[in-house]
Amino acid sequence: MTEKLQEKETETVRIVETEESAVDPKLVEQLAEILSNETEATVRRFVADVHQADLADLIGLLSPPHRHRLLRIIHVDLDPDLLFELEDSLRKEMVDILSAREMADAISEMDSDEAVQVLEDLEQAQQTDILREVPQEERLDIEKSLQYPEDTAGRRMQRDFVAVETDWSVGQTIDYLRDEKDLPDEFFDVFVVDGDRNPVGTISLSRVLRSARDMPMREIMDDTHFIVAADMEQEELALLFQKYDLSSSAVVDDTGRLIGMVTMDDVIDVAQEEAEEDILRLGGVGEEAVTDSVWSSTRKRFLWLLVNLGTAVLASLVIGQFGATLEEMIALAVLMPIVASMGGNAGTQTLTITVRSLATKELTAFNAFRTIRKEFLVGILNGVLFAIIIGFVAMFWFQDQEPTRHLLLGVVIASAMVINMIVAGVFGVIIPLAFDRMRIDPAIASSVFVTTVTDVVGFFSFLGLAHWILFT
Amino acid sequence: MTEKLQEKETETVRIVETEESAVDPKLVEQLAEILSNETEATVRRFVADVHQADLADLIGLLSPPHRHRLLRIIHVDLDPDLLFELEDSLRKEMVDILSAREMADAISEMDSDEAVQVLEDLEQAQQTDILREVPQEERLDIEKSLQYPEDTAGRRMQRDFVAVETDWSVGQTIDYLRDEKDLPDEFFDVFVVDGDRNPVGTISLSRVLRSARDMPMREIMDDTHFIVAADMEQEELALLFQKYDLSSSAVVDDTGRLIGMVTMDDVIDVAQEEAEEDILRLGGVGEEAVTDSVWSSTRKRFLWLLVNLGTAVLASLVIGQFGATLEEMIALAVLMPIVASMGGNAGTQTLTITVRSLATKELTAFNAFRTIRKEFLVGILNGVLFAIIIGFVAMFWFQDQEPTRHLLLGVVIASAMVINMIVAGVFGVIIPLAFDRMRIDPAIASSVFVTTVTDVVGFFSFLGLAHWILFT
Numbered sequence: 048m049t050e051k052l053q054e055k056e057t058e059t060v061r062i063v064e065t066e067e068s069a070v071d072p073k074l075v076e077q078l079a080e081i082l083s084n085e086t087e088a089t090v091r092r093f094v095a096d097v098h099q100a101d102l103a104d105l106i107g108l109l110s111p112p113h114r115h116r117l118l119r120i121i122h123v124d125l126d127p128d129l130l131f132e133l134e135d136s137l138r139k140e141m142v143d144i145l146s147a148r149e150m151a152d153a154i155s156e157m158d159s160d161e162a163v164q165v166l167e168d169l170e171q172a173q174q175t176d177i178l179r180e181v182p183q184e185e186r187l188d189i190e191k192s193l194q195y196p197e198d199t200a201g202r203r204m205q206r207d208f209v210a211v212e213t214d215w216s217v218g219q220t221i222d223y224l225r226d227e228k229d230l231p232d233e234f235f236d237v238f239v240v241d242g243d244r245n246p247v248g249t250i251s252l253s254r255v256l257r258s259a260r261d262m263p264m265r266e267i268m269d270d271t272h273f274i275v276a277a278d279m280e281q282e283e284l285a286l287l288f289q290k291y292d293l294s295s296s297a298v299v300d301d302t303g304r305l306i307g308m309v310t311m312d313d314v315i316d317v318a319q320e321e322a323e324e325d326i327l328r329l330g331g332v333g334e335e336a337v338t339d340s341v342w343s344s345t346r347k348r349f350l351w352l353l354v355n356l357g358t359a360v361l362a363s364l365v366i367g368q369f370g371a372t373l374e375e376m377i378a379l380a381v382l383m384p385i386v387a388s389m390g391g392n393a394g395t396q397t398l399t400i401t402v403r404s405l406a407t408k409e410l411t412a413f414n415a416f417r418t419i420r421k422e423f424l425v426g427i428l429n430g431v432l433f434a435i436i437i438g439f440v441a442m443f444w445f446q447d448q449e450p451t452r453h454l455l456l457g458v459v460i461a462s463a464m465v466i467n468m469i470v471a472g473v474f475g476v477i478i479p480l481a482f483d484r485m486r487i488d489p490a491i492a493s494s495v496f497v498t499t500v501t502d503v504v505g506f507f508s509f510l511g512l513a514h515w516i517l518f519t
Numbered sequence: 520m521t522e523k524l525q526e527k528e529t530e531t532v533r534i535v536e537t538e539e540s541a542v543d544p545k546l547v548e549q550l551a552e553i554l555s556n557e558t559e560a561t562v563r564r565f566v567a568d569v570h571q572a573d574l575a576d577l578i579g580l581l582s583p584p585h586r587h588r589l590l591r592i593i594h595v596d597l598d599p600d601l602l603f604e605l606e607d608s609l610r611k612e613m614v615d616i617l618s619a620r621e622m623a624d625a626i627s628e629m630d631s632d633e634a635v636q637v638l639e640d641l642e643q644a645q646q647t648d649i650l651r652e653v654p655q656e657e658r659l660d661i662e663k664s665l666q667y668p669e670d671t672a673g674r675r676m677q678r679d680f681v682a683v684e685t686d687w688s689v690g691q692t693i694d695y696l697r698d699e700k701d702l703p704d705e706f707f708d709v710f711v712v713d714g715d716r717n718p719v720g721t722i723s724l725s726r727v728l729r730s731a732r733d734m735p736m737r738e739i740m741d742d743t744h745f746i747v748a749a750d751m752e753q754e755e756l757a758l759l760f761q762k763y764d765l766s767s768s769a770v771v772d773d774t775g776r777l778i779g780m781v782t783m784d785d786v787i788d789v790a791q792e793e794a795e796e797d798i799l800r801l802g803g804v805g806e807e808a809v810t811d812s813v814w815s816s817t818r819k820r821f822l823w824l825l826v827n828l829g830t831a832v833l834a835s836l837v838i839g840q841f842g843a844t845l846e847e848m849i850a851l852a853v854l855m856p857i858v859a860s861m862g863g864n865a866g867t868q869t870l871t872i873t874v875r876s877l878a879t880k881e882l883t884a885f886n887a888f889r890t891i892r893k894e895f896l897v898g899i900l901n902g903v904l905f906a907i908i909i910g911f912v913a914m915f916w917f918q919d920q921e922p923t924r925h926l927l928l929g930v931v932i933a934s935a936m937v938i939n940m941i942v943a944g945v946f947g948v949i950i951p952l953a954f955d956r957m958r959i960d961p962a963i964a965s966s967v968f969v970t971t972v973t974d975v976v977g978f979f980s981f982l983g984l985a986h987w988i989l990f991t
Contacts (some may be wrong), residue, residue: 075885102763108885216932234725252724253706256696290572292784312764315787322794330871337876345900348868359860380852381839388831396820397800404809413547413580428817487891
């Protein structure tokens with residue numbers, strides 16, 4: 048990142064010509080160096096020129112001792128933006144350093160949506176202590192937002208917005224914007240409301256700027272005007288913004304009155320967060336960041352691994368049923384993981400596609416059956432292809448067995464492969480669909496179920512067929 | 520989705536009160552019904568009221584025969600927005616129906632960034648045929664954008680934007696916006712350029728609207744002004760927008776001249792796409808959608824499964840080395856998948872976190888070593904915990920073995936578990952880091968390597984220790 052500072056008459060504009068969004072590694076090293084050897088004043092001077100979003104990244108990259116020192120130094124005269132930008136676990140560290148009074152000052156300076164996002168992660172007692180110190184007007188706004196369930200439009204919305212009445216003209220609107228002081232820092236649209244404060248239209252600022260002063264606002268409203276209820280889930284909200292390319296949307300309470308707006312920049316984070324959550328959940332980890340401590344990471348992963356231990360033991364119990372068969376022909380023990388592993392991989396492929404299609408609403412009740420049938424067919428096709436390959440591999444590998452036995456071994460593993468690949472495809476789509484129907488996030492629970500099925504079916508079909516074809 | 524149509528004096532505003540971003544399933548059924556039984560005119564009437572983004576979703580949900588009929592009907596007087604909104608494989612179907620002339624008409628009506636996004640997916644010959652029919656002015660713009668590499672700012676940028684000179688006032692700017700016809704449909708910022716058309720500042724429209732007419736534009740420029748090079752990767756671009764909450768950014772060519780702008784709505788899709796890509800790649804599937812045909816899905820998944828077959832056979836080769844040991848004690852065959860499976864899951868957890876942290880730049884060269892050490896420690900901790908659990912399980916399960924043997928069996932599986940969990944943690948972070956260093960996307964290749972390592976180490980350590988401790 049190259050930066051130039053250019054003096055303007057009134058203030059300094061920082062021109063950033065970027066190749067990369069990442070913080071410069073040299074900057075991290077410099078800061079680490081300064082934190083090891085220099086005085087508080089030097090640290091302050093170094094940090095003063097850094098954009099708060101970069102500072103938040105820098106803090107995440109520092110080693111714990113350096114980080115603690117830096118947080119202690121900057122907690123005085125804290126920039127509220129930094130508090131907002133910090134990654135969850137780091138923000139908790141910062142909040143623990145700040146007094147309720149200091150937190151309240153920072154909170155009061157933020158936009159209401161940012162204040163809510165910082166406060167909602169804190170414990171109830173901490174929240175109450177801080178809110179007590181926030182001036183009444185801001186406090187009431189924040190408290191009202193906090194009454195909406197987590198992850199809803201009510202939590203993400205900003206309570207400052209621009210609304211004009213239906214009979215206003217463009218000129219009146221511009222004059223109002225120039226005079227009014229209590230407006231959000233940045234906004235992209237103006238809402239038109241009727242006498243009951245029900246929103247009836249949205250107008251983008253570029254449209255306002257391009258229209259003549261005497262144009263009535265109601266004549267330049269967008270063709271489509273989106274109103275969302277404050278209890279709408281943020282995931283839905285993000286999909287809505289993406290699908291219709293919205294820049295902001297009006298939020299109404301249950302009487303239909305305009306109470307806030309959600310803007311695109313709030314939602315870009317949500318879309319990313321939700322996809323992120325799916326990735327982590329599919330990988331068997333919950334909300335975990337690279338900055339988490341060893342203890343916290345161990346704890347977060349333990350439960351998932353324990354569940355997996357259960358399924359692994361279950362698979363072993365299946366194998367245990369065929370002890371006598373295995374004893375007769377040790378080649379079976381050698382080949383047995385292949386069928387289970389291929390089923391697990393094929394199941395994971397189908398599962399991944401299904402989970403994402405459900406999240407983006409490309410898969411609904413309407414095409415569910417068609418999708419199951421398709422996965423069944425894909426399972427047959429890939430099953431037959433891999434059955435042929437592995438059948439021949441097994442025959443040639445164990446040629447030293449009794450004459451017909453190695454041929455039959457090929458047939459056994461090929462048949463088990465076809466069965467398990469079909470099972471993988473069908474369960475890979477049915478299991479997440481079922482969870483989705485039960486309103487359980489399919490990303491979190493499906494993968495352990497799918498691999499349990501493919502392990503059990505994999506071992507059972509291979510060893511069962513072997514017992515039946517080879518030894519009876 | 521509830522919709523009301525409200526008559527305005529000049530046109531119709533559609534007010535959408537949404538609970539869900541998904542299309543109404545009843546709408547799909549109705550459309551399917553109409554496509555089965557009704558005339559072309561009825562289909563047209565039904566479709567006329569639907570938002571193009573919804574129509575694109577509807578088309579994705581229809582069965583192939585219904586979809587073909589609908590595409591044939593709407594290809595006449597096609598709304599260019601629909602072409603842009605359609606999901607890749609569906610858009611290809613639509614393009615095959617349209618003549619080069621019809622495509623060119625649609626392309627000419629689009630914003631330059633949308634036109635590029637539609638054209639870049641087509642084959643070279645198709646592209647040339649269509650571009651030949653596009654009016655020169657638009658064609659040159661599109662061709663210039665297409666010269667930048669795929670997935671860069673140059674491809675995503677819009678060539679229409681608003682730039683004013685440093686000595687302009689707010690009033691002059693507003694007058695210019697009112698008079699000029701050739702402006703983008705929607706924009707959020709105005710750029711300030713010097714005499715050489717180098718961008719020197721960004722001003723949000725809300726700032727313009729709130730300032731007095733005689734205010735010089737250069738005095739209200741944003742504190743930080745971002746300039747990106749046209750060859751910047753779109754993934755970087757998305758991170759930049761998210762990190763600094765940008766609404767648009769100036770794009771410059773290699774001489775530093777302003778040639779376009781990227782807006783937030785272009786980037787919200789990119790952030791989602793990139794996370795999506797990681798999910799699919801981690802799940803062992805490439806660019807696949809739920810609407811893909813059976814053949815195309817089978818083909819796309821085959822390669823990954825083939826690679827996995829290779830690793831499964833490799834694991835079997837390891838087991839094959841211990842044929843004699845297995846023959847001595849069949850309990851080993853029963854327990855053997857547990858260690859490998861736990862290692863695979865622990866490795867996947869670490870891998871998932873690592874891949875995402877690399878993508879979001881939370882993990883860099885600066886904290887790489889610290890992260891490896893952390894994963895090593897998490898591996899030891901969870902390794903010891905699960906070693907104790909599985910050690911006791913194994914001892915009690917196989918109590919019928921010779922007296923000391925079942926105790927030793929517990930020791931063997933416990934030791935193998937610790938070893939494999941540590942290996943899983945360390946390789947789970949080292950492998951994606953190495954791929955990232957080699958500039959290979961860690962999401963695509965890491966998981967097969969990690970599970971190969973945990974399978975091989977899992978089987979080898981368990982059977983090797985068993986051979987060494989129990990039978991020598």
